[in-house]
Amino acid sequence: MELRRNAFKAAIQNGERQIGLWCSMSDSSVAEMLAGCGYDWLMFDTEHAALDPLSVLPLLQAVASYPVSAIVRPTSLNVAEIKKLLDCGAQTLLIPQIQNAEEARLAAASVAYPPEGIRGVAGLTRATGFGAIDGYARAAREEICLLVQIETKSALDDLEAICAVDGIDGVFIGPADLAASLGHAENPQHPDVKAAVADAVRRIRACGKPAGFLSLSQEWNREVDAAGSVFTAVDVDIAILRNGALARAKEWKSA
Structure with missing residues (x-):
């Protein structure tokens, strides 16, 4: 069995644009359905959603046969949790709230x-194919993708040093927490935040690293994509569901 x-x-190492979807729902059937919708990657979120390694495992299994890459965000920079997610078969992790190079x-x-x-x-x-992948421990790191999330002013101040850390494969900007850190809580599209995001993307790319981003605003996503974002999450599963449900209710209530 091969790794x-x-x-x-x-793809991101080659600078190929990757469009993703943020996933917070725990139903494996929903994950499987989304896996066939044409996104390049799905991000399963254990930081803010009601997910943990035990509930992420069936989601990873549900999407494994589809042409989509699964990313998992642990709750924090927790070594034990990261180990467990890797052992469950996650190959790409997005670590939130990275503050500095250390x-x-x-x-x-x-x-x-x-x-x-x-x-x-x-x-x-x-992860090891239950022992069937020969030489897993020697080769595993080559196929593990480590993304770190920049979402505070202190992280922006240390951005070049973070990018220079050996083993960092990509740098993702989280606009909601960044807005709060910059004094604009619940207003991520404040001009100061938008300027900081665009500048961060350019700095990340100047360091030779792929940059990533998420917003529910498609206009802002396009702006950050144009600034150089390589892997952009363009929506959230529960937002798509809610927006569709609201629109259908409005359609019929107003008929």
């Missing part, structure tokens, strides 16, 4: 086996 190739990592180095260590890192070794996991 699964990480198509998302290969935290970025810990994130990088968490996804690599010793002696380069601190990931714990286990042989009979989904």
